[in-house]
Amino acid sequence: MRILPRTLALVVALAAAPALAAEHPGNDVIREKGYQGPQTCEECHPGTAKAFLGTVHWKHASRVTNVDNLDPRQEYGMKNRIYTFCNGNDVVNDLKEIPQNALGKTKLTGCNSCHPGNHLAGVGSSGAEAEAAIDCLVCHSAKYDYSKRKPYKTPDGKVAIGQDRSVEAALAVGKPTVKACMTCHETAGGGTLIKRGFAFDAEHDAHAAKGMTCADCHKAKDHKIPTGFDPNNWANDGVRVACADCHGAKPHKDADYDAHTAKIACQTCHIPTSGGAVAKDFTKWSKDAATGFWEPSTIKREPAGTKPVYAWFNGTVRNEPHLIGPKGSRSDPKSKITPFKIYEGRAYYDRRTGKLLSMDFAQPTASGDTLAGVASAAKTLGLEKVDPVPGWQTIYFANSHLVTKQKALSCDRCHTANGQLDFEALGYSKGEIARRKLKSAELWFDRLHEKEQKKEEF
Numbered sequence: 001m002r003i004l005p006r007t008l009a010l011v012v013a014l015a016a017a018p019a020l021a022a023e024h025p026g027n028d029v030i031r032e033k034g035y036q037g038p039q040t041c042e043e044c045h046p047g048t049a050k051a052f053l054g055t056v057h058w059k060h061a062s063r064v065t066n067v068d069n070l071d072p073r074q075e076y077g078m079k080n081r082i083y084t085f086c087n088g089n090d091v092v093n094d095l096k097e098i099p100q101n102a103l104g105k106t107k108l109t110g111c112n113s114c115h116p117g118n119h120l121a122g123v124g125s126s127g128a129e130a131e132a133a134i135d136c137l138v139c140h141s142a143k144y145d146y147s148k149r150k151p152y153k154t155p156d157g158k159v160a161i162g163q164d165r166s167v168e169a170a171l172a173v174g175k176p177t178v179k180a181c182m183t184c185h186e187t188a189g190g191g192t193l194i195k196r197g198f199a200f201d202a203e204h205d206a207h208a209a210k211g212m213t214c215a216d217c218h219k220a221k222d223h224k225i226p227t228g229f230d231p232n233n234w235a236n237d238g239v240r241v242a243c244a245d246c247h248g249a250k251p252h253k254d255a256d257y258d259a260h261t262a263k264i265a266c267q268t269c270h271i272p273t274s275g276g277a278v279a280k281d282f283t284k285w286s287k288d289a290a291t292g293f294w295e296p297s298t299i300k301r302e303p304a305g306t307k308p309v310y311a312w313f314n315g316t317v318r319n320e321p322h323l324i325g326p327k328g329s330r331s332d333p334k335s336k337i338t339p340f341k342i343y344e345g346r347a348y349y350d351r352r353t354g355k356l357l358s359m360d361f362a363q364p365t366a367s368g369d370t371l372a373g374v375a376s377a378a379k380t381l382g383l384e385k386v387d388p389v390p391g392w393q394t395i396y397f398a399n400s401h402l403v404t405k406q407k408a409l410s411c412d413r414c415h416t417a418n419g420q421l422d423f424e425a426l427g428y429s430k431g432e433i434a435r436r437k438l439k440s441a442e443l444w445f446d447r448l449h450e451k452e453q454k455k456e457e458f
Contacts, residue, residue: 024173035170037163038134042370046188049131052223055237057116058134059124060090062235077235078111079123082358083324084345084393085232086111087282087296089358090123093393095151095159098362105293108151108159109365113182119151119161135163136173139180143172146183179451181214189277190295197276197341198401199303204269205405217241219222219388229315230398231326231340243267244446256447265313265338269409271399272420273304274341282359283390285368294368308339308399310421321349321356325396339399339427348374348388356393411444 015353026044038049056062061077064070079090088111095110108332113185121133137144141164148164189195202209207217218225224237243251243266243339251266277300285294297346312328312335328335346355348370360376363369371388378386414421417439424430428438439441 021094024171025275027171030167033168035137035165036166037165038131040170041136048223049134052134053126053130055225056235057223058130059227060112060115060235061124062237064234064236066315066321067230067234070316073083073274074236074419078442081234082343082356083283083395084280084356085195085277085343085345085395087345087347087359089363090115091361092358093162095119096154097159098364099366101292101294102367107293108153109361113151113161114188115161117161118163119391120154130377132334137164137169138183139176139436141169141180142174142177144169144180152291161188162167163351170196175213175215178208178213190298194277194300196397196401197274197301197305200401204303204402206405217246228398228400229313230400231313231317231324231396232322232398234317243270263336265336267399267403268310268339268401270405271339271401272308272404272407272409272413273303273306273402274339274397275301275303275339275402276309276397277301277343278306278341280346282345283370283442284346285364285370287368294364295365304402306341307420309342309396310337310426311396312336312426312452313338313340320390321354322418323394325394337421340396341399343397344392345393345395346390346392349391350385351389356389367393411448412441415439416441 024212030040031042036266042049052058056077058078059077061075061081063072063074064076064207065072067076070076079085081089090110090112093111095108097108098106101105103128109340112119115123116135117125117130118133121127121130135149138149141203145164145166148162150162152162153161156237167246176283182200185196186192186199187194198204200208200214218227218241220226221239224239225239226239227236228241249261251261276297279299281297284297286297287294311325311326311331312332314328314332314334314336318325318327326338326339326340328379328441345360349355350357357374358371358377359373360380360382361373363372363376372387374388394399409420413419415438419439423433423438433439
């Protein structure tokens with residue numbers, strides 16, 4: 001059979017074109033019957049809604065086994081934890097209408113506004129009503145209309161969160177996109193790129209530059225999302241993710257670099273920067289002249305705008321009123337040198353007990369009255385008497401994103417007199433540093449020079 005030139009050109013063009021994403025198998029049913037929320041999804045995925053109610057994304061808490069000074073019988077997380085990055089939680093800052101400010105304005109706000117439900121069935125709720133309230137499409141639809149996901153008051157005065165349950169959104173389901181994840185995670189902590197300060201895009205992350213999505217590393221099973229170990233992030237689904245899961249124990253074409261992985265975390269060399277909020281003061285709020293609303297005084301840096309601090313970390317966490325940070329040591333075989341973003345927060349402590357106090361943000365958001373917020377939170381938590389006094393807390397955030405290959409640390413970035421690592425702070429004596437030439441070009445010059453010469457030959 002003779003193939004005409006025009007036909008041949010069309011065949012070649014189709015072969016070169018990217019493959020179209022397969023349409024979701026249940027779309028015909030959705031076109032016919034519409035989308036009714038989780039019950040529509042359950043026709044093909046029975047039992048998924050009930051199982052989802054047991055995950056961290058729904059409960060905002062879990063049992064925590066690697067953090068000091070916690071009750072092993074309790075669950076901890078956004079639902080109930082108190083620390084100076086948020087200084088509130090889902091309990092004391094339940095989504096609600098705040099009092100009118102000086103301009104007569106009010107708004108619906110609260111920590112649990114990112115919860116994937118409708119708020120009528122709230123954080124940690126269970127049963128048929130909770131299952132029906134799950135917003136499946138907020139994560140799984142590539143055409144979700146986020147303008148519909150806004151808090152509003154129901155006719156009987158309750159506060160609810162809207163959802164996009166349109167047929168258009170339901171026909172575009174698939175693996176969560178970067179936008180779906182970052183809509184909540186990028187704005188956590190009170191604003192864009194504040195909490196962790198990482199931007200998952202081609203400019204800032206090597207994985208994003210390859211077209212990867214969050215779900216490529218955080219591969220969920222039964223909606224349980226694997227996470228890394230982080231002194232700040234406690235709640236987890238009991239599954240973990242690590243660089244070696246994909247890259248193996250010997251990821252380099254260089255034996256010397258591979259030898260470093262025994263004691264140095266991958267992030268140490270491949271995430272040499274951090275960003276986001278470096279300090280907040282919850283005892284002193286700033287007023288926005290345009291809106292009349294107040295917010296905590298915050299100092300933040302752009303993604304990749306700050307240098308991490310380095311410490312030994314074995315996955316367990318030191319948890320004290322004034323410090324949340326990594327545990328580990330050079331002598332501990334499970335510890336590795338790991339980078340962290342340092343954050344310092346000022347909030348109120350109880351003078352009598354020394355414990356950190358929580359804050360209801362409704363009052364200070366409207367008026368700047370921080371002590372009124374402390375008093376309201378204490379009432380909610382059943383604390384009869386507190387004596388607030390300002391104090392600081394230091395928190396170590398894991399440096400897990402902003403991955404780079406081209407700008408990764410090399411020998412001459414660490415092993416110099418003013419290098420990236422503070423060897424003495426990491427437990428190396430001055431004598432050992434001198435003997436092993438840990439701060440000298442003598443350690444690496446010949447080897448690195450040979451490498452650079454080979455590059456120039458091509």
